[in-house]
Amino acid sequence: MRGVRILPFGDRALLVEFAGLTDTIAATALLEQHPIDGVIDVVPGARTVLVRLGAGRGGLTALEQRLARLFAELESPTVGAGEVPAPADRVVRIPVAYDGEDLAAVAEAWGCSVDEVVRRHAATEWVCAFVGFAPGFPYLVPIDAEPLPAVPRRATSRARVPAGAVALAAEYCGVYPRESPGGWQVIGRTDAPLWDTGRATPALITAGTRVRFTPVMGGAGGAPGPAGRSVSQESSIATPGNSGQDSGARTSFPEKRHAPSTHGAASQSVRVLEPGALTLVHDLGRPGLARLGVGASGAFDRAAHRFANRLVGNDEGAAAFEVLLGGATIALPAGAWLAVTGASGTVTLDGVAVPPAVAVRAEREGAELRLGPAGRGVRYSVAVRGGLDVPAELGSRSRDTLAALGPAPLAAGDTVTLANEVAGPIPAVDLFATDAVLASATELTVRPGPRRDWFTDASWERMLHEAWTVSARADRTGIRLDGPSLERQPEAVGRELPSEGMLTGALQVSPDGVPTILGPDHPVTGGYPVIAVVTDDARDRLAQLRPGDPVRLRLATGRP
Template sequence: MTTRPPSVKPAGTTAALVDCDSLDAALDVFAALSVARERGEFYADELVPAAQTVLVLGGDGRDPRGLAAKLPRLLGASDAAARADHAGPEVSIPVHYSGPDLAEVAALTGMSEEAVVARHTAASYAVAFTGFAPGFAYLSGGDPALAVPRRETPRPRIHPGSVGLAGAFSGVYPRESPGGWQIIGSTSAQMWDTQREQPAVLLAGGRVRFTVAREEAAIAAVRAPRRAPAENLPAAVLRVVDAGLQTLVQDAGRLGAAAMGVGRAGTAIRGAYRAANALVGNAPGTAALELGHGGFAADALATTVLALTGAARPGRITGPFGSRNVAHGAPFRLSAGERLTLSPAERGLRSILALRGGVGGEAFLGSRARDTLAGLGPAPVAVGDEIRPAGAATHAVGAPTGQDPDLPAPGDVTTLRVILGPRDDWFDAEAIARLTDQTWRVAPQSDRVGVRLTGEPLRRDAVHSGVELPSEGVVLGSIQVPPDGQPVLFLADHPLTGGYPVIAVVHDDDIDLAAQLTPGGAVRFTLIADAPRTRTETRQ
């Protein structure tokens, strides 16, 4: 299949990165693993193909050595015919070739505009990988003569349906966004539509052909029926009177949508989320409220049972039956006419407020989670919003769990365990030592996408200085290092793929603690062999 066998690198404790050295090899490996997965010969929660790699999340990805041993057999057993069947039918996209950069592309390639269009429509493209935005597909296999650089100055706004070129790739912008691709045309086809059962037209591993648009009727081939709106909503039980700075509906996230460029997202504090649902008797995976900065308050429109976990918050219940404190880590009753008021967290940042019966609302791709990076799922909770239950709880309320004593308070230094790789070989020994020897500060710009850290920069080695890393899949907990050397620790809403090297990945058991870091806080990293049991210490 390839002249050089793929190599397998650990990506934290839950994934492995298959390095294929070329786009064609990565496409072959992705197709072969997809077929093996369908046959039950290989297991993974998700496969994330990219420019030269395939990220294996969960399943066999948890054992990189075992995956490396079985990989040759998996690749050899997947014949070309099976891989071709996996790709599915070719999608035809009609394009109006009148883009603002068509003349520039013609000048760069030394062709006429008509020749650029002819060559662009003559090729059959493969959906190499997805990323950047939900539904944005990197299309490979075009005419090499159309390989042009990105614009020197990216546009702040590119309209949905814009067809562009960048390097060896073609692509279609699924929604309005900034970008630096050379725009040669546009299509009226909706490449991303959340009202469809399958929102993305283009899936990783698929085939595409561009045609010159002549009639709007030709676009109907890529459309799909819209879902009917939800009816018979249950009665609301809470009305929000203080939404804090970021209260979100969250659940366990979206699995199986990576081929459309959609990451898992979901709650940032998984242990607290599971505990809260168990306390109110909900089934695993039921949606709850994730509270961030600031306080929260809501009036009860009907009697319900709630539970608060994660970062502890002083709270009171007031109303016609008197006043009482809110228990943390235990189910509590909120009667109709009462008000629940929660203050900001004293230690840590994020809390889970679970409602017996779950938080209702329409699911998107099987999840009610808000993905703040992709803009998917329910909008952030606002004042006046009414919270409706999803349905009946499945079992009795749980026993109290109490508070988590291990969350960082102001002035604490939090220690997180890390596993080097998959791109630690882009850094010299001095940079590796600097990662673990210094105390990093949490920047104010941190959010659910990632914790931005400041400290002595991590510099690449001489071989990789100024080298651009082809986009590749990144995992939860990745510590990515941009050119300025200031790391970003990826949290729940991290991008599916990234173009900067990942020097290390936080151990999966420490992800919840990382999500509780507050702006201005301090954090240190320790290699997994030296990991301490107590991970938060108070600065004297």
């Protein structure tokens, strides 16, 4: 394989860059066929594959050597972006009503009529290069030797693109699995179920899947579909094919399943009296599903989450509450043990002060745990002995706020059953290194990102030596930093970055020079260059940053 570059992506991942999309698809398949020990996620992009190591699962030098040997064995020729080979064993048909708001704009960009846009789009056979942005969102490219003309994104992104929207941007076609913001040009709609966690494979379209779009009634020009069916009637036609031939057989999927309950007949439960600004349930997330467009999510402050669980004798990965800013009140059963870590503020149990990072016991039924406003930090972690028994989705009880996966945010009156994820007795002593309370800025150590060379040396020095401030735009998806502008190299100004894999802690820089540090609910792929990545051991500090907090970025020493 020619033209391969292996780029650093912080201290736990490498980004492998290829000359074309064909090599990216082939390399992703090779990694699936020959898994590497310690690798917990592989994220294909338009021209890259992001390979992520688990914590304590080896170093990047050994991973780089293993990847270089693996890809040296791949002898398929490199071809252009439009010359994408079709896999032989899977095809999906998607019914579309071509009545999108941007049909006229696409027709103008292509220099043809609206009817011709519909004809050309439906006549094209597509293949899924990768899945990103949101769970089940496919990035489709034409298989045809002469691809369709590129379509620019909208000048202004829409705040709401409905589920089922069929849209174009650059050389890609995509289908929105759920309502979300978006800047792609919408040309039609479908009710084909792009995403369903009740299926064995939740994403209808995955990397390598061939796709054909079928016009149905309601589109531009009034072109009816087969037998004049509506979109809803046609959606059942989305089926797999065999040996490259379309199949009329329908796909059968298993019934929706949840993880079995771990509590017995005498289960206890806690009740949310007041949820405060935002109370979520989290465990340590769902890594390993990026190929479906699903991020890891999980507790933002992983160290605080693990510590709270240890204090009450739980397994470290047991589900617990994550409470934003305080203001929450939770009623506990008699005899329940609990611990509060993370943010600090006034915390009481039935009016008696609860010391931080200490296990305490509720002495009566309905004992009220009150979390006052956080005086330092942003997120409390509250663990109750046994853990929280809520339905798991894709193997995790975590709420992904961007993808809308996992248990919904808790509301007043909600009852949560306690599980039995107990690892042992409540420890008499637990040692945990905590950050000292400082008046100065929070320090975050970083390592170079894969697109460091897009930025000037002066920008790199400003990033590391000037002060930053956390902006009001900070949540679980990302933390925007206010400060100096990070300027690109002249040759990178106005340059578009093909979508590539992202990780929590990545410092994406938008075209205006403003960096955003990605949080645990970030999109799986992104199109802004990553100049640096927060190290894994500093990542938990991101969870406790609040608007207005000063931040300093420091280059990590030593090899990852």
